[in-house]
Amino acid sequence: MQAMMMNMPLRVIDILSHAAANHPGGEIVSVRCEGDIHRETYAQAFERTAQLAHALKGLGVDEGDRVATLAWNGYRHFELYYATAGMGAVCHTINPRLSAEQMLYIINHASDKVLCFDLTFVPLIEALSDHLPDGMKLVAMTDRAHMPESALDLLCYEDLLADHPQSYDWPILDEDSAVGLCYTSGTTGNPKGALYSQRSTVLHALFVTVSVPRSLHEGSRILPVVPMFHVNSWGLPYAAPLIGASLIMPGAKLDGASLHDLMQTEQVNAAWGVPTVWMGLRAEIDARGAKPSALDQMVVGGSAAARELIAYFEGHDVDVCHAWGMTELSPVGTHGQLPSTMNDLSDDEKLDMKALQGRRIFGVDLKISDEEGASLPHDGKAIGELHVRGNTVISGYFNNPEASDAAFDAEGWFATGDVASISADGFLSIQDRAKDLIKSGGEWISSIDLENMAMAHPKVANCAVIAIPHPKWDERPIIVVVPNDPQDPPSLGDLHGLMSEHVAKWQLPDAMELIEDLPLTATGKVSKLTLRQKFDGYVLPDAH
Numbered sequence: 001m002q003a004m005m006m007n008m009p010l011r012v013i014d015i016l017s018h019a020a021a022n023h024p025g026g027e028i029v030s031v032r033c034e035g036d037i038h039r040e041t042y043a044q045a046f047e048r049t050a051q052l053a054h055a056l057k058g059l060g061v062d063e064g065d066r067v068a069t070l071a072w073n074g075y076r077h078f079e080l081y082y083a084t085a086g087m088g089a090v091c092h093t094i095n096p097r098l099s100a101e102q103m104l105y106i107i108n109h110a111s112d113k114v115l116c117f118d119l120t121f122v123p124l125i126e127a128l129s130d131h132l133p134d135g136m137k138l139v140a141m142t143d144r145a146h147m148p149e150s151a152l153d154l155l156c157y158e159d160l161l162a163d164h165p166q167s168y169d170w171p172i173l174d175e176d177s178a179v180g181l182c183y184t185s186g187t188t189g190n191p192k193g194a195l196y197s198q199r200s201t202v203l204h205a206l207f208v209t210v211s212v213p214r215s216l217h218e219g220s221r222i223l224p225v226v227p228m229f230h231v232n233s234w235g236l237p238y239a240a241p242l243i244g245a246s247l248i249m250p251g252a253k254l255d256g257a258s259l260h261d262l263m264q265t266e267q268v269n270a271a272w273g274v275p276t277v278w279m280g281l282r283a284e285i286d287a288r289g290a291k292p293s294a295l296d297q298m299v300v301g302g303s304a305a306a307r308e309l310i311a312y313f314e315g316h317d318v319d320v321c322h323a324w325g326m327t328e329l330s331p332v333g334t335h336g337q338l339p340s341t342m343n344d345l346s347d348d349e350k351l352d353m354k355a356l357q358g359r360r361i362f363g364v365d366l367k368i369s370d371e372e373g374a375s376l377p378h379d380g381k382a383i384g385e386l387h388v389r390g391n392t393v394i395s396g397y398f399n400n401p402e403a404s405d406a407a408f409d410a411e412g413w414f415a416t417g418d419v420a421s422i423s424a425d426g427f428l429s430i431q432d433r434a435k436d437l438i439k440s441g442g443e444w445i446s447s448i449d450l451e452n453m454a455m456a457h458p459k460v461a462n463c464a465v466i467a468i469p470h471p472k473w474d475e476r477p478i479i480v481v482v483p484n485d486p487q488d489p490p491s492l493g494d495l496h497g498l499m500s501e502h503v504a505k506w507q508l509p510d511a512m513e514l515i516e517d518l519p520l521t522a523t524g525k526v527s528k529l530t531l532r533q534k535f536d537g538y539v540l541p542d543a544h
């Protein structure tokens with residue numbers, strides 16, 4: 001029997017129009033590249049978003065066109081999210097930490113029409129300029145007074161907005177149309193694009209908001225350290241205005257001292273980011289002898305948060321919510337808020353629970369399966385590859401049928417490449433990573449790519465790149481080499497020479513170790529597990 005309900009397409013722009021009308025106290029506070037602090041309410045942001053949409057239209061941006069950003073967390077980046085979404089275009093956030101080669105690949109793969117960038121990235125744009133798509137418009141996200149000297153034909157963001165009306169006739173869009181594009185590193189080769197829809201983005205904002213109410217409530221002040229170029233800042237630019245929380249945008253200054261200052265002066269209640277940034281904040285709290293006074297909750301994810309890091313912040317009266325997610329999931333999959341049935345646990349027992357990766361948010365289903373694809377029980381013991389499905393999970397990669405085919409199991413679940421167990425009460429515990437990737441400071445390094453590059457060296461007979469735990473960066477790569485001639489092995493510098501053409505400097509291995517033979521699995525593949533065990537306790541040459 002057909003229900004009798006209205007059916008209006010879910011649109012991202014409705015989040016901002018709602019915030020503008022209903023959350024008058026909500027604001028965006030931004031540390032600007034220009035050096036000062038900027039403030040605007042959601043109502044002002046909504047008006048400027050309309051002006052920006054007119055300006056983008058004037059640059060020739062139509063529905064479905066991709067507008068790229070190379071930018072930190074700030075109000076202009078936020079306006080770009082909403083102007084593109086509102087007019088039916090797609091915001092393609094580029095991770096500036098990628099190598100130039102990968103950046104150019106994704107800009108061309110996405111066929112970006114416009115590239116908007118913060119002043120920090122002018123030298124980068126100049127270096128890339130010869131290889132950018134023909135006719136691409138370049139917009140410097142600043143005002144006339146701060147326009148950089150450049151041989152390139154740069155447009156000025158504030159000039160573009162200036163004379164346009166502060167309202168826009170936002171079109172009714174298909175809720176399945178694309179709104180955001182974010183590339184993530186593959187185990188090998190070029191990054192793969194996750195293309196979010198109006199619908200998935202609105203649903204994700206709702207799902208996250210109901211899952212993490214301690215951060216996301218009206219009047220809260222949230223600092224997203226996680227960049228807007230990293231899976232949309234885990235959805236905060238959508239979830240915060242939806243519920244009437246303010247966004248405190250840190251710009252380019254992500255060190256412990258700058259974050260501590262900003263959290264203190266802006267009375268930040270909640271901050272979200274990867275473990276590496278919380279190590280920096282922790283050192284600053286130790287140095288100053290005090291946490292930022294209003295800080296009540298930290299959401300940590302992107303890599304496993306160590307129990308001891310969680311204990312430190314909990315010891316400073318900061319609730320730590322350990323979450324797990326992926327670019328392919330918009331990205332939040334689980335949250336670490338403990339249920340009230342656990343209120344009576346001891347502090348130690350609570351910490352044990354918080355060190356796990358939490359329970360699924362509403363809308364994301366989890367299953368673990370064995371190598372044959374059979375589902376395993378959620379008993380806290382069985383370990384298998386984690387699979388997910390739901391309305392906020394990708395159904396394929398953007399214009400990449402090959403990667404898409406490999407990413408789903410026979411029942412259509414997305415294979416995460418994470419190896420996990422799930423307890424009877426729903427707690428996820430990530431045990432390992434099946435995918436051959438290393439995560440350093442929240443960013444990916446492909447071990448296979450580094451190995452392929454090293455193999456091109458005449459002195460290398462075989463090699464493997466593995467992750468070594470690192471106190472600050474979480475993981476750093478080292479390369480284990482079987483030399484052709486043990487008397488005349490390659491040097492680490494030789495290998496760096498081959499790799500640095502293709503990868504960013506921070507992606508190069510920190511050390512090289514020589515080995516007679518690489519350990520193999522039963523199927524004849526290099527056993528990374530055995531290698532990691534062999535190098536357990538390995539001390540890296542110098543902590544970065």
Ligand code: AMP
Pocket residue numbers: 184231300301302303304305322323324325326327328331357416417418430433439442
């Ligand atoms: P990304 O797509 O860059 O957000 O990376 C997603 C991947 O990061 C996951 O598949 C995991 O391998 C890893 N990851 C994210 N959050 C956690 C966590 N809390 N604990 C362990 N690994 C995590």
